[in-house]
Amino acid sequence: MDKSYILKYLLLFVILQSCIFDFNSDQQIKPNIKFGFDLNNYKVFHDTISPGDSFGEILIKKKISYPQIYKIVQGIKDSFDIRWLTAGKPYTILSTKDSLSQPLYFIYQPNKINYVVIDFSNFDSIIAYNKKKPFKIVRKTTFGSINSSLSETMDQKGLPWELINQLSDIYAWTIDFSRLQQGDRFKIIYNERYIEDTILVGIKSIDAAYFEHNLEELYSFHFITDSLKKTPEFYDEKGNSLQRTFLKSPLRFSNISSRYNLKRRIAYYGNRVKPHKGTDFAAPVGTPIMATADGRVVKSSYTRSNGYYVKIQHNNKYSTQYLHMQKNGRIKKGKYVKQGDVIGKVGMTGNTSGPHVCYRFWRNSRQVDPYKQKLPPGKPVPKKLKNNYEDYILPLIHELDQIK
Numbered sequence: 001m002d003k004s005y006i007l008k009y010l011l012l013f014v015i016l017q018s019c020i021f022d023f024n025s026d027q028q029i030k031p032n033i034k035f036g037f038d039l040n041n042y043k044v045f046h047d048t049i050s051p052g053d054s055f056g057e058i059l060i061k062k063k064i065s066y067p068q069i070y071k072i073v074q075g076i077k078d079s080f081d082i083r084w085l086t087a088g089k090p091y092t093i094l095s096t097k098d099s100l101s102q103p104l105y106f107i108y109q110p111n112k113i114n115y116v117v118i119d120f121s122n123f124d125s126i127i128a129y130n131k132k133k134p135f136k137i138v139r140k141t142t143f144g145s146i147n148s149s150l151s152e153t154m155d156q157k158g159l160p161w162e163l164i165n166q167l168s169d170i171y172a173w174t175i176d177f178s179r180l181q182q183g184d185r186f187k188i189i190y191n192e193r194y195i196e197d198t199i200l201v202g203i204k205s206i207d208a209a210y211f212e213h214n215l216e217e218l219y220s221f222h223f224i225t226d227s228l229k230k231t232p233e234f235y236d237e238k239g240n241s242l243q244r245t246f247l248k249s250p251l252r253f254s255n256i257s258s259r260y261n262l263k264r265r266i267a268y269y270g271n272r273v274k275p276h277k278g279t280d281f282a283a284p285v286g287t288p289i290m291a292t293a294d295g296r297v298v299k300s301s302y303t304r305s306n307g308y309y310v311k312i313q314h315n316n317k318y319s320t321q322y323l324h325m326q327k328n329g330r331i332k333k334g335k336y337v338k339q340g341d342v343i344g345k346v347g348m349t350g351n352t353s354g355p356h357v358c359y360r361f362w363r364n365s366r367q368v369d370p371y372k373q374k375l376p377p378g379k380p381v382p383k384k385l386k387n388n389y390e391d392y393i394l395p396l397i398h399e400l401d402q403i404k
Helices: 003-026 055-060 066-076 150-156 161-170 383-402
Strands: 043-048 090-095 103-108 114-119 127-132 135-145 185-195 199-213 216-222 255-258 279-282 288-290 295-303 307-313 318-325 342-345 356-363 366-368
Touching: 055 066, 055 103, 066 127, 135 150, 135 199, 150 161, 161 185, 161 199, 185 383, 199 383, 216 383, 295 318, 307 342, 318 342
Parallel strands: none
Antiparallel strands: 043 090, 090 103, 103 114, 114 127, 135 185, 185 199, 199 216, 255 279, 279 356, 288 342, 295 307, 307 318, 318 356, 356 366
16 A cells, blocks of 8 residues: 555544544533532432431431441531421432442531531541531612502512511511501612522612601611621711610511500490400410510410410510410520510410400509600710711612612
8 A cells, every 4th residue: 555545544643643632622511510519420319307306317318327327416516406397398318429328418508598517438537517608798789669568568578588687677666567558659779699600598788768658658778887896887977876665566567456555345244344454465376476575474374354474574664465376386594685686476465356466565663555655765876887877878869769
């Protein structure tokens, strides 16, 4: 055979091999990074914790022995308590890709952002550590006009319940949400958190809000006055705190079904005057009841008329009481509670014709109408930060005014 032909064939073979190599290189598997691992390197098992599941039972199914499980639990006891595993939450197990399928990592997700990695790939160095998925913040605005209630109006607009709750918390001291009127308006500037660009995982914060109630304009601005605590506090356009000593209501969303009335007449009792020294908030059975102010629980008991109830002493001057609770879930006597803490649930115990909480308010050991008391406000923006605060809220006021 002519040598020139042989050279041509060899050259053609080299070119073809080069093309095949380039094609294969283009088809290389892309990394599949999740939880800080390239999942391509492992056998991946995803599941959800079922009611009654335990950490040990899950690993036993993956052929990890009891002595090994004990060693894992002991190795992580100072950084993660396996009793924190909750039914309904997802988990992932990463194992070797060989025929043994040896489990190496257990990854638990208590929520959409945070996850815990239990690393037992080396039984001489077992560790557990917490991580967060990367997320981005998206700034958004919304507005609305009240039709029936705040929750129904915001729900109809497709707004998340977390945003509804945060807005109600901001105005909990200044607006009685059971007395909203048709035509009241709100505007909100807020921040949402997303993972993987499109998956909403919650509301990060509200930057500013506006509420028009009874023709009164109520602005609120999130401003940090303590750089160490970094607690979210809200102030009006003048720098006055929106927080008060007491919440307007022990329930997030409810209707006042009966007000404080010393001259109330009841047909059932022959139309006689029977004073009502409390304020009734109608709500479904099981609705969480909140402490309206900080204090210590001095009673958590039962009487035939009150049903199951809780009484809180806030200071030497004020105390509050919450009647007709469910038996289970009540806070115990002697506990210290913070404003907004759940102390029980709405029930129908005692002398009641429907599910509600009767909220009673004492001032100087005398029962009074809480809505006729002049209660002390929270602390305003400190004078040294007043100029910074005014500069900060100016563009937010302009932005709120432009939302239509």
